[in-house]
Amino acid sequence: MKLNWGVLACGRIARKFAADLQLVEGGTLYAVASRDLNRAKEFANEFPSEKIYGSYLELVQDPHVDVVYVASPHAMHPDHTKLCLEHGKAVLCEKAFALNYTDALEMVNLARSKNLFLMEALWSRFLPHYLKVREMISGGMIGDLKGVIANFGFKSTQTEDGRHFNPSLGGGSLLDIGIYNVFFAQSILGIPDQIRSSMNTSSTGVDEQCSIIMNYKNGKMATLFSSFASNLETDADIFGTKGRIRLTNRFYEPTSTILYYPDQIDSRLEIRIDKEPGWGYQHEIRHVHQCLEAGLTESPMHSLDDTLSLMNTLDAVRRSMGLEY
Ligand SMILES: NC(=O)c1ccc[n+]([C@@H]2O[C@H](COP(=O)([O-])OP(=O)(O)OC[C@H]3O[C@@H](n4cnc5c(N)ncnc54)[C@H](OP(=O)(O)O)[C@@H]3O)[C@@H](O)[C@H]2O)c1
Numbered sequence: 001m002k003l004n005w006g007v008l009a010c011g012r013i014a015r016k017f018a019a020d021l022q023l024v025e026g027g028t029l030y031a032v033a034s035r036d037l038n039r040a041k042e043f044a045n046e047f048p049s050e051k052i053y054g055s056y057l058e059l060v061q062d063p064h065v066d067v068v069y070v071a072s073p074h075a076m077h078p079d080h081t082k083l084c085l086e087h088g089k090a091v092l093c094e095k096a097f098a099l100n101y102t103d104a105l106e107m108v109n110l111a112r113s114k115n116l117f118l119m120e121a122l123w124s125r126f127l128p129h130y131l132k133v134r135e136m137i138s139g140g141m142i143g144d145l146k147g148v149i150a151n152f153g154f155k156s157t158q159t160e161d162g163r164h165f166n167p168s169l170g171g172g173s174l175l176d177i178g179i180y181n182v183f184f185a186q187s188i189l190g191i192p193d194q195i196r197s198s199m200n201t202s203s204t205g206v207d208e209q210c211s212i213i214m215n216y217k218n219g220k221m222a223t224l225f226s227s228f229a230s231n232l233e234t235d236a237d238i239f240g241t242k243g244r245i246r247l248t249n250r251f252y253e254p255t256s257t258i259l260y261y262p263d264q265i266d267s268r269l270e271i272r273i274d275k276e277p278g279w280g281y282q283h284e285i286r287h288v289h290q291c292l293e294a295g296l297t298e299s300p301m302h303s304l305d306d307t308l309s310l311m312n313t314l315d316a317v318r319r320s321m322g323l324e325y
Helices: 012-021 037-046 056-061 074-086 101-114 128-138 173-189 282-293 304-321
Strands: 003-008 027-033 051-053 067-070 090-094 118-121 145-153 194-201 207-215 221-227 236-240 243-247 258-262 269-271
Touching (some): 003 012, 003 056, 012 027, 027 037, 027 056, 056 074, 074 090, 074 101, 090 282, 101 118, 118 282, 128 173, 128 243, 128 258, 145 173, 173 207, 173 221, 194 304
Parallel strands (some): 003 027, 027 051, 067 090, 090 118
Antiparallel strands (some): 145 236, 194 207, 207 221, 236 243, 243 258, 258 269
């Protein structure tokens, strides 16, 4: 089965995606679309594509596009995803899936009612080192889980109008990078029973830095921090009654190394993972191919219910720290 991909929005992440699509058999970059035809042409100069469109509508009206990668800012994901679904396209939509649970639910309901494939592009979920960590935990290597500590930070050089700080584009550290911390903790520990958070605001009123504590009735905890103000280590620890797993920087990317600290041994062990060339997006792309080839409308690895429960947690974090869009 050969799948024709369409890229909706020709920004930074779309370029990395297009580069990794070249590593995946069975898929081709068939069409690219920008709000500005010249930007789409520039993109296609870097990543050759059969069709080049100066509007998103033309992309979704092309009957030869099988699946669309939505790579616009988070605030636009609901409209752009619904545009694709209304035109019968399967969709891989970038994180954050939407600004809130209500918008996300509308997207999910539309996909389900039309029986079309939809998945949030939470690429970390498909990375080999993340799968290995899950295997180590389920194999009992750190005993009963007790908690997660994760941080993600870099000094953003964007202006107030840019995606990182502009509230109308869904700016703020939580939805852009803190989401990786929350996803990581929730996918390992489960849905928290209590969420408390605090932020300091940028001049635009969104969270420049965000600190989260998640509590679980069974004695687990997560402490998560994201920042657009400083370059942080961007690593993560998962710990239990028999040891600890550390993911070195950047924990959400294939650059990460797994370090294992079993309680009974006085040294750390490095767990080796075979690494492929590329940015790492090829893993989620392959997964989408497998789903589409199997006729699935939802991913069994990162389901739409997983996306909704992540969105629900992000809403709770924002409520606790007083951030509204
Ligand atoms: N998975 C990952 O590792 C990862 C990494 C970075 C970002 N992301 C996610 O990907 C999305 C895009 O991020 P990015 O860094 O690629 O952003 P970006 O470089 O600013 O690109 C976003 C693109 O969206 C389009 N767009 C549509 N409406 C827009 C509007 N009103 N204002 C600005 N741009 C608009 C523009 O493309 P056209 O002008 O061509 O239409 C723009 O180039 C975000 O949701 C982000 O969270 C994911």
